[in-house]
Amino acid sequence: MRSPRRHALLVPALLCALAVLAAGSTAAIGDDVDSGGSGGSRGAGAEVxxxxxxxxxxxxxxxxxxxxxxxxxxxxxxxxxxxxxxxxxxxxxxxxxxxxxxxxxxxxxxxxxxxxxxxxxxxxxxxxxxxxxxxxxxxxxxxxxxxxxxxxxxxxxxxxxxxxxxxxxxxxxxxxxxxxxxxxxxxxxxxxxxxxxxxxxAAGSCRGAVRLGQRKRKSFTRAWVAPVETYELSAGFGSGGAYWANGHTGQDFAVDIGTPVRSVGEGRVVKVSCGGAFGVEVVVRHPNGYYTQYAHLSAVAVDQGERVAPGQWVGQSGTTGNSTGPHLHFEVRLTPYLGSGVDPLEWLAEHGVRL
Incomplete structure (x- = not known):
């Protein structure tokens, strides 16, 4: 007859072994994605x-x-x-x-x-x-x-x-x-x-930050800058459209795929997401309590929790999610969540940035 104590010890040991195997399998999948996808994405982003x-x-x-x-x-x-x-x-x-x-x-x-x-x-x-x-x-x-x-x-x-x-x-x-x-x-x-x-x-998971090797710029002595360097303004805040039932929640900037997208000010990255209507997106919280969102990206250049400076690249523009063509969707919010947006043009103008 088997000892009850021996049986009791066997169950945790088996569970531990299964956990190790599962972790190893997950790590292998992650490594495969990194080597085959993330690295390729970083190379493509840098090349663009x-x-x-x-x-x-x-x-x-x-x-x-x-x-x-x-x-x-x-x-x-x-x-x-x-x-x-x-x-x-x-x-x-x-x-x-x-x-x-x-x-x-x-x-x-x-x-x-x-x-x-x-x-x-x-x-x-x-x-x-x-x-x-x-x-x-x-x-x-x-x-x-x-x-x-x-x-x-x-x-x-x-x-x-x-x-x-x-x-x-x-x-x-x-x-x-x-x-x-x-x-x-x-x-x-x-x-x-x-x-x-x-x-x-489609996978609902970002491939990792695309580090673009941004050159040091002494020109960013201002606390606030535009989210892209050169652009054409397209859909504005509150405008109507087939993709937004209750009015457009941000300001669109018509730019090519892969255009470097900049943090408009100092802050911390609170969200990096690759699913949903906004496609690939980054959200930054600024010291004044406001949040800025950069959506429909083709790649991200920062990790969640990372501190960013004014003008620092946070991603590259694209046309992911519910998007009709290459552009940057930029929002300013009172909270990290959709529905608390304010007019980005007015907000940037109050911070000395006129578009």
Whole structure:
């Protein structure tokens, strides 16, 4: 007969062994998700952020080159107008030279030196006439030479301006092609990131923070900033729509998938969620007691409980959950919960941020 004490000890031992096996199985699943999904999500998120930056740089360079080309074109046009004016001046001078030559002929300027000496009333008259003719000829010759030099210089400047403009055009064409190439890669990376985000939403579990390696920025000396750097405002607070029965609860910012989303102020992350109507979302509690929500993300860049600074990236925009297209849904709330929202534009304006 078995001892009751031995049987009593066996049950806890079996339960303990089952717990260890279950924990090991859960850990293995978690490791598999991390290695196959979270790491891939982090890589895709970082790649999207990098490509967005490269697109921005290429666009800036293209616009800079385009402005330089426009300035060069304007300079070439100015030179052409100046050249045309100088040519008109030269024609006037040549006409004047012809008029003087004809006048000289009529007044005896074409007579031989001996005849002029015989017809002159005095040596002084002869010298004065010769001197006047010599000065007129010299002045006209100098003017013609100067004008021809100016014409030659202007023609060289025009050719130089034209060559510089053509070089700028070629550079702009190369930049435009580079920008298109980056955009093609960016689109593929964006939808890869979005697909992984949608898988997270379907599973109801986030894949972990996508650390984007944000550069240190000294410009964030202000306590409050806009949630995205560049944007277009779309649906506003309280507006109607098919996706919100009682009025829109936040402010939408139309931005591309993968755009870095910033915490508008100092605070602590109180929620990181990947399910429901808001899709992938982050909620931050600020020291003044208000909460801000960043929803429809494609990736999160922070962990729950983490402290964040003004302007720090908390995620990347996307179109997860009940979303009609890529955008950031931003809310300001009195509590962490839906239904306690206030107008984000008015709230940000009160904190010195005008959108």
């Amino acid at each position: 952020a990098r490509l967005l930056q490269e697109t921005s740089v290429a666009t800036h360079q293209y616009e800079e080159g385009r402005r330089e080309a426009e300035a060069q074109r304007a300079k070439a046009r100015r030179l052409e107008r100046l050249l045309a004016r100088e040519r008109r001046n030269i024609d006037v001078l040549r006409d004047e030279l012809g008029r003087i030559a004809r006048a000289q002929y009529r007044s005896g300027g074409s007579l031989p030196q001996a005849a002029q000496m015989l017809l002159a009333e005095s040596p002084e008259d002869l010298m004065r006439g010769q001197h006047a003719l010599w000065q007129a000829d010299l002045a006209l010759n100098n003017t013609v030479i100067k004008s021809r030099r100016a014409e030659t210089q202007l023609a060289a400047d025009e050719a130089k301006a034209s060559a510089a403009w053509q070089a700028l055009e070629r550079r702009n064409a190369r930049l435009a092609e580079m920008k298109r190439g980056i955009e093609r890669k960016l689109e593929a990376a964006q939808w890869t990131l979005q697909g992984r985000a949608e898988a997270s939403v």
